[in-house]
Amino acid sequence: MGSGIALTAAQSGIRAFQIDVNTAALEKAKAYHQKTLARAVEKQKITEPDAAAALARISYCTAMADAKDADWVVEAATEQVDVKKKIFLAMQSAFKSDAVLATNTSSISITDLASALGADASRVIGMHFFNPVPLMKLVEVIKGIATSEETTARTMQLARDLGKTPVAANDRAGFVSNRVLMPMINEAFYAWMEGVAKPEDIDQIMLLGCNFPMGPLRLADFIGLDVCHDIMMVLHKELGQPKFFPCPLLRQLVQAGRLGDKTKRGVYEYPSK
């Protein structure tokens, strides 16, 4: 997600710093940026100089200090509260005192993430992008209890500057998108587990019957079965309703390491990925 956000910013004329503690992740991000821009040139969607200029707007760094003058920071680390809280504390001291501190979390409470930051909690906001970031138009903007009006207005404008459509939601687990999407994905696993239909047929029914670009099981592989599982656990814990608890078959696939596209096997197999 971070790579997609950096690329979208760069293509919108905004200077971007992609920061990761892992240099291999940065190399992977750079390769993704180069490949995506080269393909856009090949398909005559952008010119070669525009692609080169976009790439030149991205710096790849391992330390927050390299980007200390940034106006916005969008954290896109793994969906674990403790990891994100540590990163937010580091962000608070690394960046300017008026920088917006956004998180791309898909289910964790913005209010909770901001809780250790004192008065700076007013600068913390959810900026939830969708995969693949360069193609998906929505940014779900989530206000925590302490998020200021100014932070919200600046974030809505940044999303527009990125060519996206921001839509505001309140800070409840899963916000709107995953609160609605995850139970549907979970139900598709139950339909498969109970033998209502084969995975291909469940997906085909939803693809053709509801005009979805991907069926729910294919989408689960695309998102990552572990990510779906973790989001459902947050929804279940925070909202307290059994309907959010992940289907046993989904849990089993995660336990088996079948996480979807990224492990070449989830609901389906992807030998060429």
Ligand code: CAA
């Ligand atoms: N980055 C940049 N460009 C990409 C891309 C990526 N990651 N993936 C695909 N593209 C480009 C392709 O290069 C291709 O470009 P050209 O037309 O120039 O060749 C174009 O997009 C279309 O790609 P494909 O032909 O491979 O495939 P497609 O037409 O089936 O579209 C899709 C692929 C956009 C992913 C489409 O299937 C889709 O919209 N799927 C649903 C995605 C979705 O629901 N995302 C939200 C997930 S939920 C989430 O992210 C939030 C959360 O909290 C869990």
